[in-house]
Amino acid sequence: MYCIELGVFVNNPLSSKNNIPLPSHINIHMPPPDTSLIGCCGAYCGTCRALLDKTCKGCKLGYDDGKRDIRAARCAMKRCCLMEKELETCAGCPEFEECPTIQGFFAKKGYKYKKYRESLEFIRKYGYQAFLEATRSWKGAYGRLEPVE
Numbered sequence: 001m002y003c004i005e006l007g008v009f010v011n012n013p014l015s016s017k018n019n020i021p022l023p024s025h026i027n028i029h030m031p032p033p034d035t036s037l038i039g040c041c042g043a044y045c046g047t048c049r050a051l052l053d054k055t056c057k058g059c060k061l062g063y064d065d066g067k068r069d070i071r072a073a074r075c076a077m078k079r080c081c082l083m084e085k086e087l088e089t090c091a092g093c094p095e096f097e098e099c100p101t102i103q104g105f106f107a108k109k110g111y112k113y114k115k116y117r118e119s120l121e122f123i124r125k126y127g128y129q130a131f132l133e134a135t136r137s138w139k140g141a142y143g144r145l146e147p148v149e
């Protein structure tokens, strides 16, 4: 994006396309938060046992360096989010509330789906940086999220 203050193009930490708020303490000129371990659906790979046990490759890892092919991904959310919409996660999607793919996923039986929804809603409200800070105490793919002051 173009920074009027500096008169240059800067790396937008949270692109306007992603439509995610910037927390007030984050300067727009800071490097972008690393969202590579945040699953498109809100599952957090960085603390997920399956990634640590190497029984899962993670939601997004390996696509940018050609080790994996996104066209072959079985997850519909991931194909849509990363390939079609070119978003970081479904949190940044304008169709989030009405999308049958992500909302159908959240409607599945199981506590974790409720928690993944909570994660994306938290990101939509407070941004990726606040989310990443909250994950520091987690022991799995989801965890405690407190409202940000």
Ligand code: SF4
Pocket: 039, 040, 041, 042, 043, 058, 059, 060, 075, 076, 077, 078
């Ligand atoms: S369900 Fe899909 S979007 Fe969610 S972490 Fe797994 S691959 Fe990623």
Ligand code: SF4
Pocket: 076, 077, 078, 080, 081, 085, 087, 089, 090, 093, 094, 095, 096, 099, 100, 101, 102
């Ligand atoms: S359309 Fe649905 S699956 Fe695709 S990025 Fe948006 S919320 Fe995610």
